Amino acid sequence: MSLLGFGRVLVVTAVEAERAAVAGGLGAATAVTTAAVGVGPAAAAAGTARLLTRAECAGEPFDAVLCAGIGGGFAPLAAVGGLVIADVSIAADLGAEDHDAFVDVEALGFGRSRHPADRRLLDGLRAALPDAVVAPVLTVSTATGSAARTAALAARVPGAGAEAMEGFGVAAAAEGVAFAELRAISNPVGPRDRAAWRIPDALARLRTAFAALAAFPAPPGPAEPPAPAA
Template sequence: MRVLVVTAVPVERDAVTRAFGNGTEVSVRPVPGAEIHRTGPFDVLAGGAGPASAAASAAFALASDRYDLVISAGIGGGFAGAAPVGSLVVAGRIGAADLGAETPAGFVPVTDLGFGRVWHFPPGSLVSAVAAATGAVTGDILTVSTVTGSAERAAALLAGHPGAVAEAMEGFGVAEAADRLGLPALEIRAVSNAVGPRDRDAWRIGDALAALTDAFGKLIPVLEGWTTHHDRDHS
């Protein structure tokens, strides 16, 4: 199987490819303004920060080759009590938390305005298998265009999305691109900081990147097993 992994920045891409060593890595350049690093069954792309860049880069990559699965991966913020710093999360749902409109009554998601969508649903059997293999927390991962920087905003996100375990900036964009081709999407995040007031001194980016490397080192047998059962279920 071929898997496209889309990260935001090169340091996240390198954390993924580091799981497989450097001996099998080949760099190719089918995506304008970026490059894909091929390692085993994974093509890993640093597609840029934010949902728009992630969607555009993923779409270019998906148009250049055949893939069976798309993964949005990287580091992100974890909600207190659900995903502590240093933990791993895998999305049961991938949501666009701020896609909609502000009204006098509060935020209204775009779906309540009568169009669009705000959720993508990764394959449940794959989410369960990844969580079992990696020890990841499962729940909603929210895609935001502005990273949360206050306790008030964190509380508002949880009030609107009580199943949220983490926030990041690219998952929904990657899932949108995958959906255009009818491909399943997954989101995996290693938690580098708590969602809430920004305290850079408390961030553990190095630990999160190491957790991301460790997680991808455990994924190949999971994906091979899921593909076998998935193909059998759809034969």
């Protein structure tokens, strides 16, 4: 079974609980490989690169990479218990401070801080998960825990939907392979309040999302060429 019409798909998460939720939703989708690669952009990039390299060396390269897991949602756009599909994964704190301003790596001339989702994969996710919010997902190395930082990030990336810690790293490792990111929202981005976290609910939402993806019909392939005339 393929996922959204892609042949071999790699779904990477940060931790085992997320991977188990994804695998539980997928069921018998045997063309999909799931792996927990570690927390943070560096671990995510290293783990994803290792898996992609091994597959390529074995002559079975992946056709798509999906970073999945739970994350914080920016209110009011992304509510706890909802889903956010990233149209772009952004390394939100990759850059430099210039007094009170933040300068991203593009402005510094050092590289890139944004990886757009693959259009075909994004369209498939949107079709299979019509209730999901489509918005930028921010990758950070330190989870936000204050109103001031929440406001700064929201101003830096207007329309941001969610915050997590792996998407940009996975995208960087998957350069040249179709990539997208999907997050189930476990808590609002803002002042740290563990009583407001709904991690089991978010993991359950992740599971149902991947069940929906597994059940969604693949788009039709290219038409067969006409048979030669007799």
